[in-house]
Amino acid sequence: MGDALMAxxxxxxxxxxxxxxxxxxxxxxxxxxxxxxxxxxxxxxxxSTLLKGIAGAIEPLSGSVGLDRGAxxxxxxxxxxxVDRRFPISxxxxxxxxxxxxTGWLGGVGRKxxxxxxxxxxxxxxxxxxxxxxxxxxxxxxxxALFARLLLQDAKVILLDEPLTAIDAKTAADLLDLxxxxxxxxxxxxxxxxxxxxxxxxxxxxxLVARExxxxxxxxxxxxxxxxxxxxxxxxxxxxxAADCRRAA
Numbered sequence: 646m647g648d649a650l651m652a653x654x655x656x657x658x659x660x661x662x663x664x665x666x667x668x669x670x671x672x673x674x675x676x677x678x679x680x681x682x683x684x685x686x687x688x689x690x691x692x693s694t695l696l697k698g699i700a701g702a703i704e705p706l707s708g709s710v711g712l713d714r715g716a717x718x719x720x721x722x723x724x725x726x727x728v729d730r731r732f733p734i735s736x737x738x739x740x741x742x743x744x745x746x747x748t749g750w751l752g753g754v755g756r757k758x759x760x761x762x763x764x765x766x767x768x769x770x771x772x773x774x775x776x777x778x779x780x781x782x783x784x785x786x787x788x789x790a791l792f793a794r795l796l797l798q799d800a801k802v803i804l805l806d807e808p809l810t811a812i813d814a815k816t817a818a819d820l821l822d823l824x825x826x827x828x829x830x831x832x833x834x835x836x837x838x839x840x841x842x843x844x845x846x847x848x849x850x851x852x853l854v855a856r857e858x859x860x861x862x863x864x865x866x867x868x869x870x871x872x873x874x875x876x877x878x879x880x881x882x883x884x885x886x887a888a889d890c891r892r893a894a
Contacts, residue, residue, distance in 0.1 A: 653678040653802055653833040654699060655711035661691065661698040662706050668694045670857045671708070678713065678801075679831035681824070683838050683848035683864065687880040690855045692837040693724065696804045699835065712802070720800035722791055724807050730780050736790050737775040740766055743797025765793040770819060785816035792820055803827055805836040809843065821847055841868055855879035 652675035659672040669691035676682055684692050697703045699710055700721040712719075720743075741762055766772055769789040779787060788808065795803060805824075809817045824847065827834050838844050844851055844864060851867040853859040855876035860867040 651677055652711070653680065653713050654835070656708070657711060658708035659698065659705055659710060660707045661694050661703060663694075663703070665706060667706055668856070669698070669854065672854075672858055674852075674858065674861055676833060676835065678833055679828065680833050680835075680850055681828045681848050682833075682835045683844040683851045684835060684854060685838060685841070685844060685851060685868070686854040686859070687877050689880055690876065692854060693806050695854065696721065696806050696835065696837060699802075700804055718798070718800040719802045719804060720795045720798040721804045722795060722806060722808055725784065725788065725810065727806075728787070728791070730782070730787065733778065733780075735776050735778060736766065736771060736782070737762065739779055739790050740793040740797065743794040761797060765796040766790075768796060768823070769793045785812040788812050788820065789816060792823055796823070800832070802833045802835070805834065807837050807839065809838065809840065817843075844868065 654676040656672040656674050660667050660670050661672075662668040672695070684695060686692050694703070698705060700719055701710075702721070741758075743765070744758055744761070763772075763775075766775060769792050771786065771789050771793065774782070774786065774790075779790065782790065792808075808820060812820075821843070824834055824836070836848070838848070845868065848864055850862065851864040852861045853867050853872055853876055856879055859876045859879065860869075860872045
């Protein structure tokens with residue numbers, strides 16, 4: 646999976662979980678810079694947990710996640726269900742949050758920043774929606790706004806958790822075009838996805854997880870009936886080794 650010196654993300658015997666109960670066990674491997682990697686697996690396989698671990702939202706139970714110096718700027722898009730749309734802000738305000746690393750939460754927005762915000766909103770097809778409250782957006786429109794925020798973050802590593810769930814086909818196609826654009830810019834994109842046809846069409850590399858890495862490599866080699874059956878059986882089976890993975894208190 647690449648030379649360690651050329652890895653954007655390194656998993657060093659990584660175990661992640663909650664309340665000291667593991668969800669992802671002993672993950673080892675490297676994601677090269679500029680990779681377009683899909684993460685797939687059954688429900689409960691630990692896909693979202695893995696992205697949270699990369700983003701630093703949860704601490705490893707054991708092992709570690711290593712980031713290349715050029716990959717320390719991470720943009721993370723959680724699942725739509727984790728985004729509170731009741732918060733009374735506009736599309737413009739939401740997208741502007743992508744600049745917080747440069748401006749700070751209370752920093753002013755200059756002409757150059759306003760131009761960048763307008764360009765990001767236009768890039769996702771939301772021109773004219775700047776003043777609309779996010780609570781009034783459709784699911785697809787909200788996802789477009791969140792992708793505009795990602796554009797402004799200008800990160801080298803982009804983590805997407807189910808970015809195409811419950812949105813219309815046109816929005817999904819437009820957002821996949823942005824993913825391809827990031828790939829052309831040699832950004833590292835790691836996306837949790839459920840649609841295998843999209844994975845096969847867009848993502849050359851896939852990680853299949855089910856508590857542990859079942860397969861990792863070229864998408865065609867990973868998404869085989871044998872591997873998918875193994876992943877499903879892994880999730881359905883008891884997990885007697887879970888307690889052995891816990892970090893000592």
